[in-house]
Amino acid sequence: MIFDKLKKFDIVFDSPEVDCPPVYSSGDVVSGRVVLELSGESRVDSLKLHAEGFAKVHWTESRSAGSSTAYTQNYGDEVEYLNRREVLLQADNGEVTVLPAGKHEFPFSFQLPEETLVTSFEGKHGSIRYWVKVKLHRPWATVRKIKKEFTVIEPIDINTPALLAPQAGTKDKMARAWYRSFGQVSVTAKIDRKGYTPGEVIPVFAEFDNSTSRSVVPKAFIIQTQTFIARGTMKQKRSVVATLCGDIVGAKRRETWHGRAIKIPPVGPSILQCRIIKVEYMLKVCVDVPGTSKLCLELPLVIGTIPLHPFGSRTSSVSSQYSVNLEWLRMAIPEQPEPPPDYSSVVTEEEAEQRHNAVASQQAEDLSGILERPLMAFVQEFRFRPPPVYSEIDPNPQPINMRPRCMTC
Template sequence: MHPFTRVRGFAVQLDGHPGGGTVYRGGEVLSGQVVLDVAKRVKVRALAVCARGLATAHWLEGKSVGMNTIYSDYTAFQTYLRRKTHLIPDNGDVTVLQAGRHEFPFTFQLPESLATSFEGKHGSVRYWVKAKLHRPWSSVKKAKKDFTIIEPIDINTPALLAPQAGAKEKLARAWYCNRGLVSVSAKIDRKGYTPGEVIPIFAEIDNCTTRTVVPKAAIIQTQTFVARGTKKQKKSVVASMVGDAIAAGKREVWHGRALKIPPVGPSILQCRVIHVEYALKVCIEIPGTSKLFLELPLVIGTIPLHPFGSRTSSVSSQYSVSLDWVRMGIPEEPEAPPEYSSVVSSEGPLETLSPPAQDNGPPGILEGPFFAYIQEFRFRPPPLYSEVDPNPQSDAAIRPRCMTC
């Protein structure tokens, strides 16, 4: 410290949240104090503190004009939080603080609706508290403290408890010759899941070609950034599995093949400039032709499935904040997921990437929400055993099989 420096320390501290750390959600109270440590008597003109929350999308797109490249700037913002208070008012007077440590408490009421904190390639959702100290004949001294917002997504709702199913088929062609038909139908028991859960996949793959095909399944994360009416997307594989090879003219049935959801952040669906969405993609690799894939939508929530009572009952009142899950490590060394291009069809709707914008985010932060901040998953009780199918299929609903199966 310089011998003539009067201010030895200036920082923003947030009070401990009931769940631990600096993780909050909409509607809660954000409180803390500005700590000022002075070595000698100091005059203060004003001390202000503000709380901010901002969603930002930004990227550049290049266009060749002759020998030059012209870049277009795409930027969009959405403000979620903007609060300010004066701990020492700026009324023209000067406040004298004696040597020692001084604490100035503050409190902000967070809005009910906030977006989950997020760090992505072309945008972010960030929240912070900043304090400014104004002194006569001195530069403004600043201090900043970041905090995290995790908005609860309750999967115990009818929309997220609804089963998801679909079917696709593809005629395999090679050198203008038909090699046969490949079809896949898949189903999962619901749309909403939380990290740590296992998704049981029920699927049926018919290989009526003359070649061996390989089925795969993956969870795909799609980050969508919106600015000036234009969208920029980034897709990545967060978990995957490979099924057994299916010989020519054979059929494969998955009776609940398990795909575990890794520690990923929740879906972001209500922000105007940034969306984070998930999907389960079943892919069939067909030699000599493009891949066949079937996509089922997923929503990654924060409030796990309630183990008791009605499946459609909400457990929002029982939701508690805990950082134990954030600090939880994966027990075994996870296998790195494959590249997105190796799982989906090369004909998928991928936009042409432009020169990336400069990354202004803090170093060391991975792409995605700051924390996959979820309660520990509780497994549902098994269904009652019955030898009678509660949902029998009609003859008209049974899909005809190929002759070679």
């Protein structure tokens, strides 16, 4: 039987670089070969290839229908981006093909759709995946299957007017504890532009005016928000991917940041064009006020793939374009940085509840317009995953890119 004679069954993608998986974009040609290695003469009915690409979301929520009744509600949806089939080996007259012992290669090639695809992604409640599946049919034998994923990255060029525009804002708050007022705290912040690429440093210009009778602590965070949408309902996961800690601002004092640096770690690009999955980023400048809730100012960010003033223009192969621009996939993590805090340490329970209620009240509106706020990349597999909460993995994790914690934070 061919099952016993099949020594190797593999899919190999053509790549311009040795030992470097290719990266594709919409309109690119995906090519490669299916490799069969046989220890003896074997009979084959057919060898068929199926290329697919889907965005899928799924999660469950527990519901209560009374004191003694409970049930689980399932939410799920999917969007198809690719569906191509190709026959690599099959006799025209329907008879079997006899393959001699040795190595056999069957080339394949297909073009990705010209319309914009969505960047590959792996999240807690959903994923965006592209793969090639090959089935080997033999007489009187079980069908052998093999599946191999490939990566799609849709370019986001930050050299556009919308992403080069400065982002700024001002916010103030009266610091109170119970019925006592301690005075007002205000924060004004600005960044040079909205679009950045992984590895870049964002200079934060900010002014903190502390008119209270207590000292306050300014901080800044880069936050990633993953949004999953199904059946008119949303599920969100937020993670802090970078943090910046400032010096204490004493009572009745003012502190100014003249371009304090916060570096973007090797996260995946923003995903804004998918109907059911979005990945967005924001810069959050906060002031910790003892005895009361935080004062936070949010500035939207877009994490792109084509850096400022890129070299050359886009070619037919996104792999060649990203020879310079995908350095974020290979960036080394600096030594001894500070791990980012959990999202719960940045946002209080009160703020989280207010945000949840605000989101729930908007579910009846057009979902494409309600998400206006802006994955660690696995270098080996070129698949993006969200930066996990460290406590979920290891009590002594290796931290991601951070500046050392100041003594006052």
